[in-house]
Amino acid sequence: MGFFGFMLFVFLTGVKIDPTITFRSGKRTFAIGILGYFVPYTFAKTVVFMLTRFATLDSDVSKVLPIVIEIQCISAFPVITRFLVELQILNSEIGRLATSSSLVCDICFLFVMTIKFVARLSSTKSIGTSIGSFLSPTLFLIFIIFVVHPAAIWAIRQSPEGKPVQEIYICGVFLTLIFCGFLGEVFGLNAIVVSFFVGLAIPDGPPLGAALVNKLDSFVSVVFVPILFIIVGLRTDVYAIQKMKNIATIQFIICIAFCGKVLGALLPLIFLRMPFRDAFALGLIMNCKGTIELYLLISLKLKKAMNDECFTILVLTLVLVAGIVSPIVKTLYDPSKRFLAYKRRTIMHHRKDEELRILACIHRHDNVLAIMNLLAASNPTKASPINLVVLQLIKLVGRSSSLLVAHVPRKMLSHHSTQTEKIFNSFNKFEDVYKGKVTLHSYKGISPYATMHNDVCYLALEKRTTFIIIPFHKQWILGGTTESSFAFKQLNKNVLEKAPCSVGVLIDRGNQKMFWCGFKKGSIYQVAMLFFGGADDREALSYARRMLDQPYVHITLFHFSSPTEIVGGTERSKMLDTQILSEFRLKAFRNERVSYKEEMVMDGKDVLSVIEYMESCYDLVMVGRKHADSKLMSEIGKWKHGELGIIGEILASLNIGAKTSILVVQQQTRFWGSRDPEESTHLRKEDI
Secondary structure, eight states: OHHHHHHHHHHHHHHHOOTTHHHHSOHHHHHHHHHHHHHHHHHHHHHHHHHHHHSOOOHHHHHHHHHHHHHHHOOOHHHHHHHHHHHTOTTSHHHHHHHHHHHHHHHHHHHHHHHHHHHHHHHHSOHHHHHHHHHHHHHHHHHIIIIIHHHHHHHHHTSOTTSOOOHHHHHHHHHHHHHHHHHHHHTTOOHHHHHHHHHHHSOSSTTHHHHHHHHHHHHIIIIIHHHHHHHHHHHOOGGGOOOHHHHHHHHHHHHHHHHHHHHHHHHHHHHTTOOHHHHHHHHHHTTOOOHHHHHHHHHHHHTTSSOHHHHHHHHHHHHHHHHHHHHHHHHHOOGGGGOOBSSOOOSTTOOTTSOEEEEEEESSGGGHHHHHHHHHHTOOOSSSOEEEEEEEEEEOOSOSSOEEEEOOOOSSOOSSOOHHHHHHHHHHHHHHHTTTTEEEEEEEEEEOGGGHHHHHHHHHHHTTOSEEEEEOSEEEOTTSOEEEOHHHHHHHHHHHHHOSSEEEEEEOOOOOOOHHHHGGGTOOEEEEEEEOOSHHHHHHHHHHHHGGGOTTEEEEEEEEEOSSOSSOOOHHHHHHHHHHHHHHHHHTTTOTTEEEEEEEOSSHHHHHHHHHHTTTOOSEEEEESOOOOOHHHHHHHTTOOSTTHHHHHHHHHSOSOTTOEEEEEEOOOOBTTBSSTTTTOOOOOOOO
């Protein structure tokens, strides 16, 4: 049962792997993978040779040392990816390097094992037997490549996007796995190895790969893999360790291989000028051991290839290394520290004659229309164009490695467009309408929800983005009902905390009007701006100020004031509030498309009354996310508080308009040399 469970585990590992990742990887990945295998292999082999030549070793230890070297030199891909997922760094720079490098390292291991296998055959068997032993696995691999893989591709083509894979295809894959495993044993191949190659023949990700993972992953992880751990635990006998000399010898070889692997990862990265901390963390990650190594150990133990003492030493060392490496890597590497811009990246500090760089995040096609309407209202011009980066965020399902790549359209047009193609085709049309005013760059990010914010922040930093637009975690659907996603909520929270620029959370209530193309025909886009005070409100007002020159946008500014302090903050902050309000009013002077309303409020109920009075008059309502503490804000905060801030949460919960979108804006909070968003904050002088 344990053997069959591990066979399924290895099969799923193969399903999750994208073999083409090795060809897409850069030179440094190959350098890390190759050196990460051969440097420790060479070091450890040399030391073992010297020990056997000049020292007296027990026969059992001498027999097990080559096994120790092989186990220490491999960096099992499924173990590394699982470790990275647990540390939530799978889609970080180090995470991507580690996954692709471990795959290269495993290929090196298979290459060395193949050479040893061929050499052993040629020295112990006749020529005919050797040729037969070599041809049988070759023919079997040809069968998998040219029969199993095309059959899987055919099954995928028969499965429409968005619909579950038919059970007959799932059953067919299981039968193929069992048949190939049996056939492999007949040909002299290990069924575990065969199951891996069968899994490799199944394309990773949706629909077939994801369906297989959904069917099997939980069952295998919860039932079968623990059986392996139980077997290993039962076979481990700490009382079998009798000689300190044997412990010292094995540990010495493990340390040599460990240091060699760290050195193998360090050398190319230091040469490429990567920070030492990051390179060292990668070296530690490549030394992680887990389920694959435990299976190898228990298999060798059952085959009497090592005694109880050596087996116990290796198992305890494996557990000890895993326990030590994890906290060290957490301490050394924090990807969020990389998401710090060297200067202010806000709309308020954006020059009028510069292009505005915006990153729009998309979960599904329903998010597209509201974002395009907002972008059109943002007044792209030839003097100040919008450099738009669209990032589709996709949950990592049915594959091990995360992905962040530019979208490449299919050369052959299809009548059945995927959701990804529909999303990017919509933005391509938007770019065509605003030709010369909007430049589009399309990306796909496939990663776990827990670390999806890393893709957003990395791309924002890489593209020097000024403003990130991300959809709210609640989606309004027909009939007025909502769909909520806790994963999206956490994603938004992480982006707001770690973004290297300003962020806008867009709440779309399902307005189906296509204002983005209607601007050409004279349709009006009504915008309301709620200003209480503070850095985030100033950023939102700066965005509204950019919309002033859009001829089909009408803006109403609601300035809330009170006899008492409406929001807290320093005198400097209040001075900046007054300054930006004055500049806005001056720029809007004699502009019929701009209205200014001074709202005097005494308490929280007055604020709610003003908001509720808006009804369905506006297509978009803008407000800052955070407001400094005051008596009024504390009173309102008792009713609503969340990741959108006090006012943002109220706007999201009240029915201010069945089709009114809401943009909650947060000004950049993190940049080098400052912890306070009020620091180094000054308004750029614009031509008025």
